[in-house]
Amino acid sequence: MELKPIAERFVLHWGEMGSRWGVNRTVAQIHALLYLAGRPLDAEEITETLGVARSNVSTSLKELQAWNLARVVHLRGDRRDHFETSTDIWELFKLIVAGRRQREIDPTAVALRECLENPAIDDEDDGTRQRIEETLKFIEIMCTLSDEMLRIRPETLMKTLGVSAKISKTFRKKG
Amino acid sequence: MELKPIAERFVLHWGEMGSRWGVNRTVAQIHALLYLAGRPLDAEEITETLGVARSNVSTSLKELQAWNLARVVHLRGDRRDHFETSTDIWELFKLIVAGRRQREIDPTAVALRECLENPAIDDEDDGTRQRIEETLKFIEIMCTLSDEMLRIRPETLMKTLGVSAKISKTFRKKG
DNA sequence: CGTGAATTTCTGTTTTTACTGAAACAACTG
């Protein structure tokens, strides 16, 4: 598949940002490609379009599947696996938040709880203990909040956020 | 400075998670150390406590300052620079969100706008254009929302979030 | 089962990033 100029730019940019977001370039590029394509692509097609090794595509697709950001579909009369992603940006956002939370936040919450449950905590400075407690409390609140957000349907969420933004904007003007 | 066991665990864990959060280990460790210490530390003290090179500490402190996560303070009768961070976890959160947004989101918003303003966009598939538009719209809403959050005082934010979580929990029970 | 297409796994290479130690630089002190 030959990418048109704008699509190519989008895919390449997404790939670059991927590094900053903690996913490797190829993974991010493939996801961008699937998103823009809006139809299932097979691995060979992805390989040619992006100009990377076939094995790299395979590995990256595995990673996307682990994030629930890509799924396998089969087209009748074609033995090959094809891959697609949601074209709903809100849906994608929810999946990414869920993934990041699981990988980046949950382990920390566990570690902090272990710190606080450890009897040795009594030997630490009061300030230390207090700050660890506050950090854990903070993380737990954030987790609850993200749970709430992930539960809501995208459209609802969008409206809520849009409205709340408008409201606070109004407040600012008046205040 | 000798770290007590729990504090050491916290610092090391923070360092490990740092990698997943897109900051390098040393930077994350230093920040954790400053946070737990709750008082200004000089570079030498940090070097000894963490067991890394002095130059590494210098570079990392520069990076923390670029994030507004550390600032220099001077103690009377001491020529050395000392460094401290906020011990207010909400304040830290705001700074981190602001930094990430600036580095990870804003460039993408710019790139997407450029894509859509480019006349060549007319040669692209309708689906492609539409999805790029939706993505940009999404990013803009999220930016507005984060602006709102960053403006609110931490305590207010915390209460709002806490309450909203409780409300939706209640709704779920009844629904 | 045997064949060939499709896919994954594995090994080694390349690229990138983090880090160290030494040297240069800057700021203060007597």
Next chain:
DNA sequence: CAGTTGTTTCAGTAAAAACAGAAATTCACG
């Protein structure tokens, strides 16, 4: 302003991550 302390820069090294290509495996289909 010479000596001392403190800080940053820089060049080289080490560690980690991404990637390519080949080999191995899986699987549909006869």
